[in-house]
Amino acid sequence: MPPITPTVRNLLIVNVLLYFASGNLFPVDLFALHDPRSEYFRPHQFITHMFMHGDTMHLFSNMFSLFIFGPMLEHHWGGKRFLIFYFVTGLGASLLYMGIRYYEVSQVMDAATAFLQNPDPIDFKRLLEAANLNTQRYEQVLVDFYRNPENPQLIAETKEFVQLVSERVVNGSMLGASGAVFGILMAFGMLFPNTKLFLLFFPFPIKAKYFVFLYGAFELYAGVQRNPGDNVAHFAHIGGMIFAYILLKIWERQRNNFY
Template sequence: MLQITPTVKNLLILNVLFFIVDAYILPLSARFALMPVLSPSFMPYQFVSYMFLHGGFGHLFSNMFGLFMFGPLLERMWGPKRFLIFYFVTGIGAGVLFSAIGYYENAQLLKAVEVYVQYPTPDGLVDFMSHHAKGFYQANLDFFNAFEENPTNPSYIQNSIGAVKSVYQASINTPMVGASGAIFGILMAFGLLFPNTELFMLFIPFPIKAKYFVSFYGLYELYSGIQNSQSDNVAHFAHVGGMLFAYILLRYWGTQKQNFY
């Protein structure tokens, strides 16, 4: 039977307590979720605090299940101190990579907004929304058609400028929460240290070695992050960041791979 280790147990308790407080007692996300760097609500301490907040019970459960399944083995190997360092380095690193990419994307978005404000046209609005807010475009076809028929109407012009600015404001005020970065770091470490351990996953009808599972999962997260579907609210680059910082930290520690069959 899998025996839980002290640090993993404490992390589980803390995450559950923060979830209960945030959901039922005192909202914490507005202040402690990781906000984009260009947001006026961004604070450096959010690189740590965001790891203890979750978007719902399913989000919490999936992360804590990963911690429970893979964390104890790593803690027994490294000891509580090194495991805790690893957990926070990968979690913070995930937030840093996600924020860096978000900063670049929002800076490009701001430039697009400034260009449109200077030259507000129906074609420009369609081009902007098709690149940055397809959902808004599809939900407001009547407005787009009316603007196209009356491109010099001052009311339509101002409404279009307001819509474009709202897309930017929504982007820089969308927070990230969850321990997923640290959990993906733990998963990466497990795959590197125990590459030939066979895993039995509910959604895969056959056993798969850890090294293949981690590789496929990492590539999927990278692809999903680059694809950047606007209907996808998963922070894929945070997952990639957790795996990347796990790899870097393990190499820095000079940990030797051990093959377990």
């Protein structure tokens, strides 16, 4: 691994400073990426969300990956091209995520509308599933609703709950540099496929190309599986890798040397 390079160093500094400033000097929601139907959405969020992080571990994992894999790419491309790559993959990740997110939010909004117009336990369960909530947590409510579908108090309580869930989902946000970081991982695996990596959670060395493939396969599986309570934007990670692959195919058309 070469010494830390200027662009990587500056990105690290900016991300860390903005993390500690967020919440104190400005609200995170102003810069995190929201659904276009949210009252909090602003166009600049497609870029600014890449410099926001949810907690210290989120920040550390992204910055650690940038620190480990970024310098070799900047050394290979130069600072200007590396920065272009960083922003293009980060933006590409957000575009793919937003496309899928738009569909998922629409499913929740449709289920909420159907329930509010005609409250019944079937539509209530559909709303829970569309919002990716653990239906087992609301099993007793569902049982009571099936037994007493005309209970006015139960209908009023579930209506209020559905409205809250719908608003929370529509106003949910994505933040973090993960899309760009996964783009960096993909580029590293393509440019230096046979470089052996020593990972803390892996008992033996693994070549970069296999590590990237396994990580990408896991993210795709997790994104499709959509386990209840999983708040990780897996398709943003996949988006970063896809756009990195496209850029590498354009930029490295003549490349025939691998390491």
